[in-house]
Amino acid sequence: MKANTPSERLVNGIIKENPTFVLMLGMCPTLAVTTSAVNGIGMGLTTTAVLAASNLMISLLRKFIPDGVRMPAFIVVVASFVTIVQMLLEGFIPSLYDSLGIYIPLIVVNCIILGRAEAYASKNPPLPSLFDGIGMGLGFTLSITCIGAVRELIGAGQIFGRQILPLADAAAGTAGYEPVTIFILAPGAFFVLAMLSAIQNKFKLGAAKRGIDPSNPDACGGACASCGNSMCKGKRG
Amino acid sequence: MEQMLNVSSNPHVRDKMTTSRIMQLVVIALLPTTLFGIWNFGLHALLVVLVSVASSVIFEWLYDHFMHKPNTITDFSAVVTGLLLGLNMPPQIPLWMPVLGSAFAIIVVKQLFGGLGQNFMNPALAGRCFLMISFAGKMTNFSVGEKYSGVVDAVTGATPLAALKAQGFVENSVPVKNLFLGNIQGTIGETSALAILIGAVILLAFKVIDLKVPLTYIGSFTVFVILYMLFSGMGFDGNYLLSHLFGGGLMLGAWFMATDYVTTPITPKGQLVYGCILGIVTAVFRLFGGSAEGVSYAIIFCNLLVPIIERLTKPVAFGKGGKKA
Numbered sequence: 001m002k003a004n005t006p007s008e009r010l011v012n013g014i015i016k017e018n019p020t021f022v023l024m025l026g027m028c029p030t031l032a033v034t035t036s037a038v039n040g041i042g043m044g045l046t047t048t049a050v051l052a053a054s055n056l057m058i059s060l061l062r063k064f065i066p067d068g069v070r071m072p073a074f075i076v077v078v079a080s081f082v083t084i085v086q087m088l089l090e091g092f093i094p095s096l097y098d099s100l101g102i103y104i105p106l107i108v109v110n111c112i113i114l115g116r117a118e119a120y121a122s123k124n125p126p127l128p129s130l131f132d133g134i135g136m137g138l139g140f141t142l143s144i145t146c147i148g149a150v151r152e153l154i155g156a157g158q159i160f161g162r163q164i165l166p167l168a169d170a171a172a173g174t175a176g177y178e179p180v181t182i183f184i185l186a187p188g189a190f191f192v193l194a195m196l197s198a199i200q201n202k203f204k205l206g207a208a209k210r211g212i213d214p215s216n217p218d219a220c221g222g223a224c225a226s227c228g229n230s231m232c233k234g235k236r237g
Numbered sequence: 238m239e240q241m242l243n244v245s246s247n248p249h250v251r252d253k254m255t256t257s258r259i260m261q262l263v264v265i266a267l268l269p270t271t272l273f274g275i276w277n278f279g280l281h282a283l284l285v286v287l288v289s290v291a292s293s294v295i296f297e298w299l300y301d302h303f304m305h306k307p308n309t310i311t312d313f314s315a316v317v318t319g320l321l322l323g324l325n326m327p328p329q330i331p332l333w334m335p336v337l338g339s340a341f342a343i344i345v346v347k348q349l350f351g352g353l354g355q356n357f358m359n360p361a362l363a364g365r366c367f368l369m370i371s372f373a374g375k376m377t378n379f380s381v382g383e384k385y386s387g388v389v390d391a392v393t394g395a396t397p398l399a400a401l402k403a404q405g406f407v408e409n410s411v412p413v414k415n416l417f418l419g420n421i422q423g424t425i426g427e428t429s430a431l432a433i434l435i436g437a438v439i440l441l442a443f444k445v446i447d448l449k450v451p452l453t454y455i456g457s458f459t460v461f462v463i464l465y466m467l468f469s470g471m472g473f474d475g476n477y478l479l480s481h482l483f484g485g486g487l488m489l490g491a492w493f494m495a496t497d498y499v500t501t502p503i504t505p506k507g508q509l510v511y512g513c514i515l516g517i518v519t520a521v522f523r524l525f526g527g528s529a530e531g532v533s534y535a536i537i538f539c540n541l542l543v544p545i546i547e548r549l550t551k552p553v554a555f556g557k558g559g560k561k562a
Contacts, residue, residue: 180337182371191345 004124006131013135019112020143020193021200026112030144031189033103037160040148042096043103044141046089048134050081051113055121055133057081062122074117079108112136143196150192155184254444256353259498260313262445266436267320267493273432274425278328282425286323289335293319296343306352314353318342321361321494324426325486325533326368327379334372338364358540359500362533369533377528379422396423398485399529406477413476416483423485430483437492446496449505453512454491454519455482461520487519490532500540507543507550514546515539 121129157165165177297315342364419429522531
């Protein structure tokens, strides 16, 4: 696949450099808001919107932002978009706004957004940057929705608020699923993140053993500076 | 370790005391309180303990088997973990819960961190706290049928310690004698201070544990409770103090779980510090915390402090340091 095309950027963000399970970025929202699958999707899409818009804007401005003050400049751009998204959420989806709470303004300091701005958007043309943002955002959304769904299933027997596993009813005396409450509390986030990372590592390392190089050094077009892949030979050298 | 004529690096002089021998002694020392718990609570308690021990050993074997590691079930540490976890369960618990607790204790807390010697907190207590957080209702339901329904009037199904927290030591509180002998409500293994002390004497006689951690633990706990009594305007009340000492999991925790080699500082000075912190933390949890019991959380919390304690109390190596001239 040719480097820096929109489709390559999407695949890169969702699978190859999945921000949660591969880059291990954006851990605070990943751990904090994934108590249910709905929260995961909400947080993920909100972040995607901000990420795509800020990537596009920073890429357009990349020739005008002096290197010495690029961080404050990025933050101003990101913070503006976060403010817009926050107001939109408060106005149109107040239930999601309430359940995400403080984590919406904290998207400003989400390391995925700043990381992509620094590593990709500030060095690449607008179109790939936009798709890089969308890809990374969707990868993030997918990951934290998975984490949220697993936590919700084990911790409450539900997925997307729907009761999948019937609960035990003490009054009626029927047996059923006993929710493992710890999974919707803070420790559960770490358990599930670790489990899912282990599973995806298993697949990745399995692929590597079969002779498929996960870092795929030839396909990236040698854009090492923009690349977050620490497994790549060029990065190691 | 059992092989003769093996070529190895030091140490070359070894004690006869092996890991499995120590673990077997701990199991033997736990037998009095186990048997008392079964006698006290009936057949279901026996089932809980058996399921807990069996599932711990099975999970240890399964992990070793699937991760292609040498089989470690012969060192008996899984038996001890399972037994302690079983003794920390309420007697009427559904039998799938000890299985889940064992899985968490053995696989997550012990094996994923590298097996025996590497676990960062006491596996049995971590398993218990996992269940406590997940199934708070079931894990604190100590109603064991008719036998003790009349003992605690105010709160049905409450342990003496919960009643003590709610109302202090009053006329109809459980007598200290019952707390010491153990015919009260509670988890399977914690009720009888007498049976636990018999076990502790066995451990001390075979030099499996020494007195540093248990005594500083119980001592600092006692001091804290006395200070609390004096400063809270309650006045000194021997019964209140003794109820705190013999009720709940303090005895089982102090003699059997705080003394776990892996999660205790190795330096003698560190052990004293560790015991003191344990006592204070337990007392704070019990007196000011939300629940009546605080031993399990106190011990796993202090387990996390062990690396720092060890670093701070490291003895000066021979030939180094000393007074500058």
